[in-house]
Amino acid sequence: MTTQVVNPHIAQSTGLHTISVYVANKPGVLARIAQVFARRGYNIESLVVSPAMDGNFSRMTIGLSGSPEGMEQIIKQTSKLIDVLRCTDHTDDNAVVKELALVKVRVGAEQRAEVLQIGEHFGCKTVDLTETSLILQCTGNSEKIDALIGMLGKFRIIELVRTGKVLMARGDGLT
Amino acid sequence: MTTLAVADKTLDQKADHLRPQVEVKNPPISKQVLDGAQALVKGLERQGVEYIWGLSGGAAIPIFDALVTTGTKIKLVLVRHEQGATHIADGYARITGRPGVVLVTSGPGATNTVTGIMTAHMDSVPMVVLTGQTITAMLGKDAFQEADVFGITMPVVKHSYLVKRTNDIPRVIKEAFYIASTGRPGPVLIDIPKDVSSGPCTSDLDPPMDLPGYNPFIPVDKDRVKGIAEALLKSKRPVLLVGHGVLISRAWDQLRRLAETLQAPVTTTLLGKGAFPETHPLSLGMLGMHGTAYANKAMLECDLVMSIGSRFDDRIIGQAPKFCRDAVRIHIDIDAAEINKMIKVHHWCVGDAKEVLEELIKHVRKLDTDAWLNHLDGLKKKFPLKYKKYGGLKMQYILDELDKLTGGNAIVTTDVGQHQMWAAQFMKTVRPDGWLSSGGAGTMGYGFPAAIGAQFAKPHDMVWAVVGDGGFQMTMCELATACVHKLPVKVLVLNNHYLGMVRQWQELFFENRESGVDLEGNPDFAKLAECYPGAKGFTLKRGADIRKILKRAMDYNDGPCVINAEVEKADNVYPMIPAGRAIEDMILEPPKHKLEKPTGST
Ligand SMILES: Cc1ncc(C[n+]2csc(CCOP(=O)(O)OP(=O)(O)O)c2C)c(N)n1
Numbered sequence: 001m002t003t004q005v006v007n008p009h010i011a012q013s014t015g016l017h018t019i020s021v022y023v024a025n026k027p028g029v030l031a032r033i034a035q036v037f038a039r040r041g042y043n044i045e046s047l048v049v050s051p052a053m054d055g056n057f058s059r060m061t062i063g064l065s066g067s068p069e070g071m072e073q074i075i076k077q078t079s080k081l082i083d084v085l086r087c088t089d090h091t092d093d094n095a096v097v098k099e100l101a102l103v104k105v106r107v108g109a110e111q112r113a114e115v116l117q118i119g120e121h122f123g124c125k126t127v128d129l130t131e132t133s134l135i136l137q138c139t140g141n142s143e144k145i146d147a148l149i150g151m152l153g154k155f156r157i158i159e160l161v162r163t164g165k166v167l168m169a170r171g172d173g174l175t
Numbered sequence: 176m177t178t179l180a181v182a183d184k185t186l187d188q189k190a191d192h193l194r195p196q197v198e199v200k201n202p203p204i205s206k207q208v209l210d211g212a213q214a215l216v217k218g219l220e221r222q223g224v225e226y227i228w229g230l231s232g233g234a235a236i237p238i239f240d241a242l243v244t245t246g247t248k249i250k251l252v253l254v255r256h257e258q259g260a261t262h263i264a265d266g267y268a269r270i271t272g273r274p275g276v277v278l279v280t281s282g283p284g285a286t287n288t289v290t291g292i293m294t295a296h297m298d299s300v301p302m303v304v305l306t307g308q309t310i311t312a313m314l315g316k317d318a319f320q321e322a323d324v325f326g327i328t329m330p331v332v333k334h335s336y337l338v339k340r341t342n343d344i345p346r347v348i349k350e351a352f353y354i355a356s357t358g359r360p361g362p363v364l365i366d367i368p369k370d371v372s373s374g375p376c377t378s379d380l381d382p383p384m385d386l387p388g389y390n391p392f393i394p395v396d397k398d399r400v401k402g403i404a405e406a407l408l409k410s411k412r413p414v415l416l417v418g419h420g421v422l423i424s425r426a427w428d429q430l431r432r433l434a435e436t437l438q439a440p441v442t443t444t445l446l447g448k449g450a451f452p453e454t455h456p457l458s459l460g461m462l463g464m465h466g467t468a469y470a471n472k473a474m475l476e477c478d479l480v481m482s483i484g485s486r487f488d489d490r491i492i493g494q495a496p497k498f499c500r501d502a503v504r505i506h507i508d509i510d511a512a513e514i515n516k517m518i519k520v521h522h523w524c525v526g527d528a529k530e531v532l533e534e535l536i537k538h539v540r541k542l543d544t545d546a547w548l549n550h551l552d553g554l555k556k557k558f559p560l561k562y563k564k565y566g567g568l569k570m571q572y573i574l575d576e577l578d579k580l581t582g583g584n585a586i587v588t589t590d591v592g593q594h595q596m597w598a599a600q601f602m603k604t605v606r607p608d609g610w611l612s613s614g615g616a617g618t619m620g621y622g623f624p625a626a627i628g629a630q631f632a633k634p635h636d637m638v639w640a641v642v643g644d645g646g647f648q649m650t651m652c653e654l655a656t657a658c659v660h661k662l663p664v665k666v667l668v669l670n671n672h673y674l675g676m677v678r679q680w681q682e683l684f685f686e687n688r689e690s691g692v693d694l695e696g697n698p699d700f701a702k703l704a705e706c707y708p709g710a711k712g713f714t715l716k717r718g719a720d721i722r723k724i725l726k727r728a729m730d731y732n733d734g735p736c737v738i739n740a741e742v743e744k745a746d747n748v749y750p751m752i753p754a755g756r757a758i759e760d761m762i763l764e765p766p767k768h769k770l771e772k773p774t775g776s777t
Contacts, residue, residue: 024388027337028325035330057387076512082334082354085388 015065016045017091018165019075020175024083025051025058033060033084036077042066046164057085059175061166086174094170100163101145102127103136106156115155122148133158211341211367212241214376215305218348220247221381224276226267226631228252228260232280234307234320237372239278252631252660255652257284259624261291262650265300266588266628270608272425274301274355274363275628281307282320285366286327290618293331295362297615298446299423301355302362310370311339325366333361341374346382353384358391359510360423393509395534399524403481404538406503406522410479412547413439416462416491419446419614420484420509426529427451427607430483433532438544440551442470444485445599448610453603454583459551460560460603463491465596468558468750471758473551474499481505484528487517488615489775490754497757507531558750558763560600567743568718570594570669574601576721577639577667580729583609585637586629590622590646593675596748598641608633620649623666627653630662637665637729644670644697651703657735658709665728666737668700671744679747684772700739709734716741 023029030049037044046063066074071089078087090097107115112134119126119136122144128135138148142165149160169175209217215238219227227249231239242251254260257279264275279288285306295302309318325337334354336347344367351363407413415437421430427450434441434457441451442459453460462470474480480499485491486508492498495517504520506513511525524531562571574597581587583605589595589612604610611629613621626640647668657664678692701712711731715724715738728736752761755775762770 024385027339028329028335031326032329039330073512073516076516080510080512082386082389 015067017064017066017071017089018095018097018167019062019064019071019078019087019089020167021060021062021078021087022052022085022175023058023060024085025056026083029058029081029083030060032081033078036074036081037062037064040070040074042070042074046162048164048166061164063165088175090167090169090175093173095167095173095175096170097141097165097167098139099142099145099165100137100139101148102159102161103138103149103152103157104128104133104159105136105152106133106158108132111155115152118148118151122151124148208375208377210237210241210372211344211374211376212237212372213245214341214344214378214380215348215367215372216241216245216247216249217380218345219249219276222348222352223273224249226250226252227276227278228254228263228628229278229305230254230257230260230280230284232282232284232307232320234281234309234369235279235284235305236307237369238305238307238367241372251278252656254624254656256650257287258290258620259627259650259653259656261288261302261304262294262618262621262624263628263631263653263656264302265291265295265298265621266611266625267632268295268301268628269611269625270586270629270632272301272356272423274303274352274360277302277304279304279306280320281309281324282322284320285324286322289328289331290616290620292328292362292364294613294616294618294621296331296333298419298613299360300362301360303351303355304362304364306364306366307372308337308366308368311368312370314368324364328364331362332364333359335364335366337366338368338371341371341376342378344371344376345378345380346384349382350384350386354386354389358389393526395526395530396524397534399522400531400534401538403505403507403522403524404535406479406505407437407481407539408542410503411543412476412478413437413542413544414459414473414477414480415439415441416444416474416480416482416485417441417447417450418444418482418485419450421447421450421528422484422607424484424509424528425607426484426527426532429529429532429536431455433536433539436536437539437542438548439542440473440548442466442473444488444491444614445612446614447485448599448604448612449607450484452583452605454605457548459555461599463488464493464752464754465600465748465750467560467600468761468763469551469554471750471752471761472554472558474758476550477502479503479505481507483507483532484509486510486513489517492517492758493752493760494755494757497759564718567746568716568741569746570597570671570740570742571601572718573667573669573715573721573725573740573742574598574641577641577725578602580722580725581637581639585609585639586611586626586633588612588622588626588629588638588640590640590642591617591619591676592643592646593671593679593746593748594641594643594669595622596676602641619643619646621646623647623664624650624653626664626666627657627662630657630664631660634662638663640664640666642666642668643675644668644672644694644700645674647700648697654704654707654710654735654737658707661709661734663732664735665731666704666735667728668737668739669742670697670700670739671742671746672697673744676748678745680773682745682747683766683770684753686769700737704735704737707735711736713738714741715739
């Protein structure tokens with residue numbers, strides 16, 4: 001019955017790092033950054049890119065795992081790129097980290113109440129509802145989303161979309 | 176014959192007839208709007224560009240045209256292969272410290288520059304490569320001669336541009352030169368679609384740069400330097416390990432002052448040759464895979480190693496965990512990403528070598544190194560570089576004689592292979608611009624074009640290209656370029672009829688199974704030279720003739736000359752630290768038993 005949709009490795013890996021990169025919004029910048037990782041054999045687990053408040057810049061939040069030494073090299077090599085203003089590993093920082101997930105669950109009339117109850121417990125919104133399925137929208141840290149998916153495991157998850165982490169340093173810290 | 180000539184004449188007349196009768200004069204440039212290509216040339220002029228090396232093609236014609244219509248003083252040099260253009264620009268840049276400029280067309284013209292760009296990237300050489308590109312409307316549609324050179328070169332450039340708007344050209348040019356020549360220098364590629372170079376340019380020719388993420392000037396952290404000085408003052412057996420960074424930052428005077436003040440011995444990397452005179456009593460010569468035995472032994476016995484402008488390349492350190500294991504390790508580098516990359520260090524300072532050394536000199540004095548220097552002198556006597564003068568003609572013998580004849584006054588460039596390592600060992604580099612070699616990339620075909628670039632930079636200096644018969648054949652088409660410009664480059668082809676360095680590895684690690692190393696089909700290089708107008712060829716076969724022939728080459732200055740030196744076919748370079756092994760595994764002479772296959776990649 002249970003479909004393992006989530007790669008458990010993402011959430012459980014102790015070596016998971018969250019790196020934020022603040023870059024000039026210029027062509028090729030994503031390719032250059034991706035290359036720093038790819039060239040060293042790293043597999044990016046999640047990547048969120050979006051315009052920063054000042055439209056001349058973009059923000060990237062990158063999740064990936066690796067040894068601290070490997071990460072040090074990655075961060076230094078990324079920082080070195082001409083269009084990168086800063087690159088920071090926020091893994092152990094006191095930062096606000098959020099993720100958004102959409103989960104489509106196959107439900108008939110008899111399971112609907114239970115699924116909605118679970119959703120409510122996790123503060124989800126029901127963003128779509130049909131005779132046979134519903135979509136829950138969940139925001140929060142990745143562990144919370146992992147837990148939600150765990151709870152929904154006994155139902156049939158048809159589709160799952162996770163954004164990957166976005167992150168902001170707390171207080172006066174710079175992201 | 177006669178009929179042919181007549182026919183030719185009529186053709187000519189016909190052609191004449193087709194030509195416009197009125198002479199079209201270009202209106203003076205100031206009165207018309209510049210097009211992108213003209214703005215580009217103006218931008219290059221503002222950067223003080225003297226030469227452009229290149230080869231044209233459809234997508235680049237507007238830019239070549241602008242070199243005519245703007246009446247610029249920049250000299251265009253037509254090469255015979257785009258790889259040659261990049262190595263020429265590289266040689267010029269290493270000598271002058273200014274970016275070498277290359278101009279080629281799209282597609283195959285652009286891809287032919289990749290090897291030269293990579294070579295410059297690995298050795299931190301400033302270069303600006305301009306490539307023509309198909310029109311913007313055709314980008315990504317597999318247009319004729321379209322190659323995504325922006326993408327292809329991305330891993331081997333310091334930075335690159337695909338210019339989409341004509342008005343961006345002046346800013347891009349300015350930024351490219353700034354990026355190429357500041358901080359840790361490197362190649363910058365500018366890909367310019369044909370409609371962009373042909374369109375009107377209305378922007379300011381000296382626009383502000385837009386590089387918010389680039390800040391190459393790092394102030395010297397004085398506390399860190401003090402920490403380094405304190406560590407130095409405790410050392411009794413120090414070694415200064417000097418790399419290309421010292422040459423790039425032009426810090427040779429500071430280095431010499433530091434070494435002499437401390438009384439510390441200096442060893443250089445392959446690319447650091449010349450940063451410290453190799454005739455100086457404190458010099459240990461080159462270290463590493465084929466470095467001197469005494470330099471490598473000094474690395475094993477030292478209590479402190481300080482790298483200045485070297486990146487602890489894997490051909491230097493052997494096995495990283497074993498490198499200077501018990502010594503205090505210090506690293507001075509302009510690139511923060513190099514610190515702790517290969518070797519974990521105790522002290523470090525990020526910054527320009529010249530500035531850091533200036534600061535460091537303030538805090539140091541003579542160390543108690545008499546015993547150490549005595550010991551090293553003993554090692555120099557016990558393990559000298561040596562070769563046999565009798566038997567077959569030895570590359571080492573020729574290089575040793577060349578060194579004596581030039582007395583450190585010439586600029587020497589090399590290709591890659593055995594000849595390169597022997598040249599590094601036997602040619603004592605004295606002047607800071609006396610040695611150009613492809614280190615990081617190990618690019619065969621580099622030596623001869625780089626010598627052309629050096630000769631363009633220093634027309635009155637003697638330039639020797641020491642090349643192998645393998646590597647020379649990769650770029651020898653530039654003989655034409657050297658002839659046209661009457662460059663008296665002296666090419667010493669050390670012709671062992673083998674891809675010698677590979678043959679050495681096959682002999683040592685693959686039970687002497689030769690595979691793909693026999694260069695049968697070699698031309699007679701002396702004769703080859705003679706068929707170029709203005710070039711001269713010499714043949715060298717006997718030890719007794721070495722001086723005579725080298726001198727003749729030195730006296731020939733009307734164009735390039737090529738010495739075909741028929742050397743011993745199968746000799747090996749020692750000392751040698753097998754790839755991936757630790758320095759203590761250095762072998763000094765032919766091994767008595769079979770060696771294990773090397774674990775290092777190259
Ligand atoms: C472009 C390129 N291809 C291949 C190699 C691998 N390689 C390194 S040394 C060498 C042999 C060079 O032979 P030659 O130029 O005759 O010089 P020698 O070693 O005989 O002095 C080869 C093939 C290289 N360094 N560069």
